[in-house]
Amino acid sequence: MSERGPKDGERAPKFADLEQLEGVVERTVFHSPESRWTVLRVHVQGEPALVTLVGRTMGIEDGADISARGRWIVHPSHGRQFQLEHLTLRRPTTDAQIIARLKTYPGIKDVMAQRIVKRFGTDTLDILDHDPRRLLEV
Known part of the structure; x- marks a missing residue:
């Protein structure tokens, strides 16, 4: 603003x-x-x-x-x-947008971002917000 x-x-x-x-x-x-x-x-x-x-x-x-x-x-x-x-x-809504957002986080490279989105799909950001321990499933 x-x-x-x-x-x-x-x-x-x-x-x-x-x-x-x-x-x-x-x-x-x-x-x-x-x-x-x-x-x-x-x-x-x-x-x-x-x-x-x-x-x-x-x-x-x-x-x-x-x-x-x-x-x-x-x-x-x-x-x-x-x-x-x-x-x-705006909140990412497609797999490609979510992968691009994940890659901006420290320590998450392209391959890991793809694995996370493959596992959780469009629920990925909700999981990060509300239950980040689920990332251990990847």
């Missing part, structure tokens, strides 16, 4: 006034843990090329499925960008 407020004389945007984009993060171009300023390149359905999203948010892993609210801006040097006001990680 963006922490930047309106400037003097500006009104804060209403949540309903913001446009929504959904997509998959191709890569993080820049992220500052201190300021949380982030630049993402995202595959957005209906857009012919990668979309640049900018704003303050937590670190986002490559391959994350996201939903973003904000507005389009044109930066003088960097061109068309989507200025984030709010960003949400």
